[in-house]
Amino acid sequence: MKAVFSWKSSIVLEVCLVLFVLSGSASGGISLDVTPPFLELVVSPGIRRTLTIEVTNTGDEGVAVRCFLADVSLSPEGNVVLLPEGGTPFSLAPCVTLPKEALFSLEPQKRKVVPVQVRFLREIQGGRYGVVVFEAVPQNPKGYVLGVRTGVLLFLVPRAPQKQRVALDAGEKEGKLFIVLRNEGDTHVRVRGELLVRSREGKILRRLAFPEGNPLLLLPQGIREYVVDTWWVPGAWEVTVQVFSAEKPGARPLAFSTIGLSSY
Amino acid sequence: MRYCIWLFFPLLCFLVPLPVFGETAWEVLQGPTIRVEAIIKPYVHVSVSLADDAGKPLVGREPVVVFDCDRGPGTYRAKNPLLLSVATNTPLQVFFEAVPLQGNGEKQALPPERLSIATFEQGKEPEKFLRFAKGEKLLLFETSRGGVTYTTLCALQLDVTPEDRAGTYEGRIFVEVLYRP
Numbered sequence: 001m002k003a004v005f006s007w008k009s010s011i012v013l014e015v016c017l018v019l020f021v022l023s024g025s026a027s028g029g030i031s032l033d034v035t036p037p038f039l040e041l042v043v044s045p046g047i048r049r050t051l052t053i054e055v056t057n058t059g060d061e062g063v064a065v066r067c068f069l070a071d072v073s074l075s076p077e078g079n080v081v082l083l084p085e086g087g088t089p090f091s092l093a094p095c096v097t098l099p100k101e102a103l104f105s106l107e108p109q110k111r112k113v114v115p116v117q118v119r120f121l122r123e124i125q126g127g128r129y130g131v132v133v134f135e136a137v138p139q140n141p142k143g144y145v146l147g148v149r150t151g152v153l154l155f156l157v158p159r160a161p162q163k164q165r166v167a168l169d170a171g172e173k174e175g176k177l178f179i180v181l182r183n184e185g186d187t188h189v190r191v192r193g194e195l196l197v198r199s200r201e202g203k204i205l206r207r208l209a210f211p212e213g214n215p216l217l218l219l220p221q222g223i224r225e226y227v228v229d230t231w232w233v234p235g236a237w238e239v240t241v242q243v244f245s246a247e248k249p250g251a252r253p254l255a256f257s258t259i260g261l262s263s264y
Numbered sequence: 265m266r267y268c269i270w271l272f273f274p275l276l277c278f279l280v281p282l283p284v285f286g287e288t289a290w291e292v293l294q295g296p297t298i299r300v301e302a303i304i305k306p307y308v309h310v311s312v313s314l315a316d317d318a319g320k321p322l323v324g325r326e327p328v329v330v331f332d333c334d335r336g337p338g339t340y341r342a343k344n345p346l347l348l349s350v351a352t353n354t355p356l357q358v359f360f361e362a363v364p365l366q367g368n369g370e371k372q373a374l375p376p377e378r379l380s381i382a383t384f385e386q387g388k389e390p391e392k393f394l395r396f397a398k399g400e401k402l403l404l405f406e407t408s409r410g411g412v413t414y415t416t417l418c419a420l421q422l423d424v425t426p427e428d429r430a431g432t433y434e435g436r437i438f439v440e441v442l443y444r445p
Binding site (some may be wrong): 033153 | 279304305307308309310311312313314321322323327328329330331340345346352354355356357359361365403408409432433434435436437438439440441442443444
């Protein structure tokens with residue numbers, strides 16, 4: 001019984017700590033929370049769904065919030081890039097309807113639930129990607145004002161099985177391995193890679209997995225670059241780079257490439 | 265001696281098989297159990313405000329960056345630094361984006377390239393200023409794991425040239441915080 005009490009009390013303590021941290025950071029200025037920050041939905045074509053996004057003004061000043069839809073792409077380094085609505089072939093625009101009230105004010109410590117209608121049309125092929133953006137500025141902006149822009153990354157994927165096609169290009173320069181991945185399918189793919197460094201006799205001298213953290217995400221038609229600089233071992237003759245779907249561990253590689261290292 | 269017997273009795277019970285003491289059969293009764301489930305939803309909290317000389321947020325003041333350009337052409341530091349605070353349990357990236365400063369006249373504008381930003385710690389001077397560019401965002405902070413709180417001070421500076429007309433200019437600086445997929 002004693003053990004149960006201490007376990008429960010630790011949870012209560014932790015929740016209090018989180019609330020304390022959040023409340024402590026609320027002060028003059030712009031402060032905005034959006035939940036959830038990311039949604040990936042597998043949807044059946046033709047079915048309507050309503051998503052709810054919670055927007056909270058955790059600051060001490062009222063803010064004016066503008067809600068809009070943006071397309072998204074990833075830079076070769078994996079940074080999120082917002083693009084105008086409808087600017088990509090895999091835009092979310094035909095599938096999402098935002099509430100008519102695109103501009104609203106949010107008083108301090110107030111929360112607003114924003115319903116977002118999602119309908120995946122039957123004629124649409126592949127996944128759809130975008131961001132429901134919330135831009136908060138002071139209610140009476142004058143001068144060089146600060147604003148906060150945040151939002152919900154929204155990935156819609158049809159329920160039907162998708163073909164995953166990834167092209168891989170690898171090259172070695174000045175001791176570094178440069179790997180370029182391109183998603184040639186119409187749905188996003190998360191990949192993990194592996195390097196196999198072999199000797200002239202074909203013996204594996206080194207096996208290296210990449211990346212270290214989360215798998216690499218590739219949006220449709222997206223390019224991702226990755227550099228490995230600590231791979232070389234004495235006696236290396238060739239190196240094979242292969243990438244696998246992170247969702248299907250143990251499956252055949254999606255792509256591979258072998259580089260000869262005769263210069264060594 | 266009597267106490268020693270009592271102390272050894274439990275040990276004896278453990279070592280000697282039960283049938284020696286009779287046919288007592290022990291049964292563990294299962295009581296009602298309560299299933300506990302905790303769902304920690306992902307959250308991103310971002311706060312940006314002006315800071316005072318001690319690096320504390322200026323409470324109750326509109327978040328307006330003021331450059332008092334009173335000595336002609338040159339580089340001017342904003343009166344107050346920015347205090348940026350991010351708390352998240354998911355991977356994210358924090359960018360800064362500046363839009364042109366618009367003056368009173370149609371052709372009066374200061375491009376974002378005139379503005380630069382540097383992060384620094386309280387009590388130290390900002391060192392490396394990064395220049396804004398039109399349509400580009402400056403990556404200030406990122407985490408690939410989440411479960412972090414990040415707080416920093418940011419200094420802003422503006423370059424004023426002899427061609428810039430006198431007047432009041434207005435614009436916006438956005439702190440963009442997005443989930444890193």
